[in-house]
Amino acid sequence: MAPPLSINPLAEATELSGIRQIANRIPDHPGAVNLTVGQPDFPVPDAVKAAAERAIQNNLTGYSHNAGLPELRKAAADFYGNKYHFRYDPLTETVVTAGASGAMDAVLRTLLEPGDEVIVPVPIFAGYEPLIRLTGATPVYLDTRPTGFVPDARQLEALITPKTKVVIFNNPSNPTGVTIPPHEMDALAAVLARHDVFILSDDIYSENTFDAPHSSFGRYPALRDKLFLIHGLSKSHSMTGWRVGFLFGPAHIMQYIVRIHAYNTICAPTPSQHAAIEALTGSADAPAGMNRAYVGRRDFILDSLRRMNLPVVKPDGAFYAFPSVLEFPLDSKTFAVRMLEEAGVAAVHGSAFTRYGEGYIRISYAKSMADLATAMERMAGFVDRLRDETRHAGPDAKQI
Ligand SMILES: Cc1ncc(COP(=O)(O)O)c(C=O)c1O
Structure with missing residues (x-):
């Protein structure tokens, strides 16, 4: 039998974007709030x-x-x-x-x-x-x-x-x-x-x-x-x-x-x-209206993350926040998958943004305030439960 045809090894080594790895799981979790993709929630002008x-x-x-x-x-x-x-x-x-x-x-x-x-x-x-x-x-x-x-x-x-x-x-x-x-x-x-x-x-x-x-x-x-x-x-x-x-x-x-x-x-x-x-030309000022909404949402997300005691650098552009989840004995992908499965909030693991993003998660706040409020409430509960779990797992938990 002829050996199987091979493809370019560089193509074979190319992985699906980590963003899509989480986003593609969302249909299995009806009611989940999707804070993954960089898709503004505003209509086209x-x-x-x-x-x-x-x-x-x-x-x-x-x-x-x-x-x-x-x-x-x-x-x-x-x-x-x-x-x-x-x-x-x-x-x-x-x-x-x-x-x-x-x-x-x-x-x-x-x-x-x-x-x-x-x-x-x-x-x-x-x-x-x-x-x-x-x-x-x-x-x-x-x-x-x-x-x-x-x-x-x-x-x-x-x-x-x-x-x-x-x-x-x-x-x-x-x-x-x-x-x-x-x-x-x-x-x-x-x-x-x-x-x-x-x-x-x-x-x-x-x-x-x-x-x-x-x-x-x-x-x-x-x-x-x-x-x-x-x-x-x-x-x-x-x-x-x-x-x-x-x-x-x-x-x-x-x-x-x-x-x-x-x-x-x-x-x-x-x-x-x-x-x-x-x-x-005619619609050049469309982003200004979106930015006004993003500022309010950013401040809400920052406030919510700080209440959860998750360190975060203040973002001043785009529509993402990148809090640290380093305190937990989980890699960021496990954190993101569990948050989706256990709390119905989809965010992207930091390691999707090269390995230097490990220990963080990315939250896209291009979402309505109502969705963001639901997501932050659920996330706060998840973080609390994870802290409890970590305390009970004891000092060796990092090695899980
Ligand atoms: C930094 C950055 N560059 C490029 C892109 C892709 O943009 P486009 O839809 O214009 O291809 C994105 C989309 O999220 C992005 O965040």
């Missing part, structure tokens, strides 16, 4: 929906240019450029991708070769590590836990080697909700300017900042020609299923990135692109 309907009715549904509709590229370059103080040419330095995910994939596959190193501040969104490994490159972790989840410039410099090809940032951060303060941005930019490395900054949550405006690496002229910026509408306009992201970067490399992007998706969905023009 009416004018954006109407723009998509018009595009469909007018048969504007064929392929677009690989890099996206020129009018959308212009709207995106203007909107993000004016707001965050950078200039990328709409025609040669702006690509509309199938979500931020499409941008991440196209950039990393264009830049990375086997043997390259990619510095990744951790804990971080689960989407990066598999993409890096699939190219044969290796992630090098910058541990942000000792610095309140803010990447530290000196630590970054210590990790840079001749093999370092890309440094990734995700600001505001998923899973911690922390943003990089302007003084640390300055320090990081100074280090990055000194070294021959590309920078990929995933700013998908740039519209969701609460305490200060978003601060972009696009502000630093010294980084201009080695910087790639990711934005998108999934979070800001609740358009996760519409698949619209934006990538900005220097023309001499974007010409290659657009080819990689084209061989993957040809173009972002065209009706969504027409709707995206409305999102960035």
Whole structure:
């Protein structure tokens, strides 16, 4: 008999995202409150929906240019450029991708070769590590836990080697909700300017900042020609299923990135692109309303976690909180699974965000206040019961 056909071992080693590992269990627990996925609970603005309907009715549904509709590229370059103080040419330095995910994939596959190193501040969104490994490159972790989840410039410099090809940032951060303060941005930019490395900054949550405006690496002229910026509408306009992201970067490399992007998706969905023009123009203030709700929910979640005596760093962007559950003699996945099974609250184990997230759980508060209140009450009961159980298990409980 012929041996079974083998597939790429790098693909075989790729695991299902930890977020989905928990989310996929939720249907088995009717009544559970789902605090797992990064899905805003607000509807897409009416004018954006109407723009998509018009595009469909007018048969504007064929392929677009690989890099996206020129009018959308212009709207995106203007909107993000004016707001965050950078200039990328709409025609040669702006690509509309199938979500931020499409941008991440196209950039990393264009830049990375086997043997390259990619510095990744951790804990971080689960989407990066598999993409890096699939190219044969290796992630090098910058541990942000000792610095309140803010990447530290000196630590970054210590990790840079001749093999370092890309440094990734995700600001505001998923899973911690922390943003990089302007003084640390300055320090990081100074280090990055000194070294021959590309920078990929995933700013998908740039519209969701609460305490200060978003601060972009696009502000630093010294980084201009080695910087790639990711934005998108999934979070800001609740358009996760519409698949619209934006990538900005220097023309001499974007010409290659657009080819990689084209061989993957040809173009972002065209009706969504027409709707995206409305999102960035007539409906540009949609995130402000969502942010007002997020601030109230964040404060409620912080207050609830503090009442439970679970340490948590105050998030000032995105819509996540990342409390520590290190006191319990369980790994974070067991904690998350038991909380779902025993208390009907689904949150994501921290280890889904690289192993540096072990000992934490991620709570998405893109949920109604009523759902959050139910979830926090149930979680408080679960935490109490777990503390009782741990006390009765005695000092060896850590070894379970
Ligand atoms: C940091 C980060 N980047 C990218 C994505 C993917 O976004 P998109 O839906 O635009 O592909 C997410 C989604 O949760 C995210 O949190």
